[in-house]
Amino acid sequence: MKVVDKLFNWYLSVNALPYWVVLGMDILICYLSGIFVFWLYYHGAVALGNIALLTKTIFMYMVFNLIGFKLFRTYSGIIRYSSFVDLQRVGLAMLLSLGIAEAMHYVVYHWNLEFVRLEGRQIAAMYLVATIGMMAFRILTKSLYDVLFNTDKGMRTLIYGVRDGGVGLAKIIRSERPCRFLLKGFISHDPSIKGRILMGTKVYVADDKLAEHIKDMNIQAVLVSPLQNEYFRNDQKLQDTLLGLGIQIFMSSGEKEWKQDDDYSQVQLKEISIEDLLPREQIHVDMDAIGRLLRGKKIMITGSAGSIGSEMVRQIAVYEPSELILIDQAETPQHDIRLMMHFDWPEIKAHTIVASIANEERMEKIFQTYRPDYVFHAAAYKHVPMMEDNPSESIQNNVWGTKVIADLSVKYGVRKFVMISTDKAVNPTNVMGCSKRICEIYCQSLNRKINGQAGSRPVTQFVTTRFGNVLGSNGSVIPLFEKQIKAGGPVTVTDPDIIRFFMLIPEACKLVLEAGTHGIGGEIFVFDMGQPVRIADLARRMIRLSGAKDVKVEYTGLRPGEKLYEEVLSTKEDTLPSFHEKIRIAKVCEYDYEAVNSQIVSLVSLSHTYNDMAIVGKMKEIVPEYVSNNSKYSVLDRKDVS
Incomplete structure (x- = not known):
């Protein structure tokens, strides 16, 4: 059967059945149609007795057919892939040819040439039969192919x-x-x-x-x-x-x-994959308008090797910035970004730098050398349990690193600084979320200081974007669940009622670019994350999707600092509308820069003592709404009862 399949495939391909062969089959069908119609009108003996003259007449009409074939290219399709469009072309070609034939046959007979005289209705019948024959040839060939070779293998x-x-x-x-x-x-x-x-x-x-x-x-x-x-x-x-x-x-x-x-x-x-099944609405962003702002500019992206940072590199590179300054302290992922830029966008001057944003001296040198127009700040430690155990690193990297990049942006005239924050910064219950809230406070207060003075010329505009979990990011629950399912289970969920908001990485980055390039400074933009997803339901659907049997879901209890419900302040009561239906502006308390700066300097100094309780206590002083949940730091929230 395989031999027959290959032979038939070859025979009905363009190589074995070229255009002139298809054209020849159509001419043969037209010729036989003329013979058939003549036989219907004059019976067999008359038809056979005038076969030579009849053939000459039919081929005279064939000239008109060729005009239609050429104009509508009826012979250009591969027969086995014939569709309604191909049949339509045949019908239109024959209709045009019929019109020419009906008009020309009076002229031909007026010259008294030696042809069989056909009436107008006979000519119409001949073209109708030929059209049906040519269509039938295509349909039967395709049907034969489908019947013979559409076996139960698929x-x-x-x-x-x-x-x-x-x-x-x-x-x-x-x-x-x-x-x-x-x-x-x-x-x-x-x-x-x-x-x-x-x-x-x-x-x-x-x-x-x-x-x-x-x-x-x-x-x-x-x-x-x-x-x-x-x-x-x-x-x-x-x-x-x-x-x-x-x-x-x-x-x-x-x-x-x-x-x-x-x-x-x-x-x-x-x-x-499970990402394809999560309910979400299509997000429409005017990427061309964003591209016009970024094209030809120097763009710095911190955390360029991370989930969000690397996607931002891809989306921004499309719009041909003059230079990309890409910073990350993870050497191997940063090397992957270097290779991606080399092979996918070799025409863009890309500087892939391995460095920590907390290294003030190194960052100063980088800003001094490249002088970026835009900074997209995605670098941060983000894992809640890790930061709960290492609050000093959370301060030194997230808070101090952000302050370093923000201050240098002002010093070197960056047009816009876009910080990527998280829904965990809203009423934080953990160290990581609180560290990001402190970053938000600093950027907003700095923007107010440098741009809020009467008559002052706008300097760097600071914009913050805040959203929830992104699907496929490093450390998300989906890769963990996949690993547990492959191992035969169990799939571990912290609590049966825990829910999270999810968004695809490309969609989140598009909104970051939209908010970042359109913001005027001082805003905290909140993304509409759609409907929340119950993590236990997500686990069960992944198990069904995998086809695995007897894989159970087990509940392990909330981790230190973890919430049941994440908040993004996306309700109309807590936000204001913006230029995009999926982006709103959070209404948050504004802080005085001098006071905030003094507290952050003190907090960073305290972080070098590595005294967890003292560090977190200071964080709670800066962010009073930070109330620890299921954490050893909950003791700091207890009020003395007199």
């Missing part, structure tokens, strides 16, 4: 989505060789088209009976139309049905937002 498949995206996807999978998917039907939410036939298969509605239909048809895979990605992500009931049945789900890969008139032949399908 996965029995349904497509989610019935309009252009779904039909386009269906055409792609039917033309794939080797065949990966066997189309057995479509899934829709529209009950009015239930049971309709589309591309020879049935349309099923996503209702309570869908699971039964899937079992009866032995469906193995569901492909999601590129136009239905967002709807599918938000249909958790359908997802749970499919995952519960062990169905493999495939979606279009990449970040492209597909539109109705796109070329779906470019769709690349990948099996879904």
Whole structure:
């Protein structure tokens, strides 16, 4: 069978069946159609007796056919991939040729040339039969190919989505060789088209009976139309049905937002990961406007080798900055960034520097040498349990490092300083969150000092962006759960009620760029993170998605400093609207720079004593709303009772 498959594939390919052969088949069909029509009108004996003259007449009309074939290129398609568009081209070509023939046959006979005189209706019949024959040739060839070689080797498949995206996807999978998917039907939410036939298969509605239909048809895979990605992500009931049945789900890969008139032949399908299933709305950002601001500028990114920093490098590099100054103290990941810039953007002058932002002398030299226009500050220690055990490092890196970069930005005339913060800075319950809140306070107070004086010329504008967890970041729960599932479990969750907000790294970075380039200074921008996700539900869905059996979820209790519910201050009561529907401005208490600066200098000095209790006590003094949760530092929150 493989030999026959290869032979048939070769025969119906462009190499074995070139354009002139397809054209020759069409000419033969037109010739036989003329003979057939003449035979219908004058019967066999007359037709055979005038075969030479009849052949001459048909080939005279063939000249008109060739005009239509040439204009509509009816011979340019690969026969086995014929579609409605190819049939439409044949119909239009023959209609044009018929019009020319009907007009010209009076002229030809007026010259008294030796041709069989055909009536107008006979000519029309000849072209109609030829059109049907040419279409039938294409349909039968394609059908024969599909019947002979669409065997049960492929996965029995349904497509989610019935309009252009779904039909386009269906055409792609039917033309794939080797065949990966066997189309057995479509899934829709529209009950009015239930049971309709589309591309020879049935349309099923996503209702309570869908699971039964899937079992009866032995469906193995569901492909999601590129136009239905967002709807599918938000249909958790359908997802749970499919995952519960062990169905493999495939979606279009990449970040492209597909539109109705796109070329779906470019769709690349990948099996879904848990990130693809989390409900979220499409985020639209005017990246071209951002690009106009950044193009040709010197951009510094701290923490450039981290999850957020590296994505920002990729997104900014697209807009051709004059230079990128990339800073990170992690040598190996920074080397990866160096290689990425060398191979993907060799035309951009990129300086990949291994250094700590807390090294004031080193940072001074870097600013003095490169003098950046924009600074995106993503460098920070971020793991809550680690910082709970190492508050001195949290202060020396997060707080002092931010102060160093911010002060140097002012000194060397940086236009805009964008700090990336976290939802854990809102009413912090842990050391890491409090350290980031102190960073926010310092940047906001510094902006107020240098830009708030009457009549002063704007200097550096300080903007803070605050959002929750990003999917796929280093240290997120998803890689941990994947590792635990592969090991056979258990999957550990701290509390059955713990919830978190999630956002994709590229989406978060787009909003950072949008907020950073449009902010005027002093704002703390809060991102709309969508609907929160219960971590226990996330774990169970990952287990179902993996197909693993008997993997249990175990609860281990909240870790030191951990909250059940993260806050981002995204409610309308706590925020003001901004230039983007997904970005709001937090209403927070403003601080005097001199007082804040004095407290931070004292805190940094105290951090070098490595006295955890004293350090955290000072942090609580600076941020009164910092109340420790499930932590040894909770003792510092107790009030003396008289």
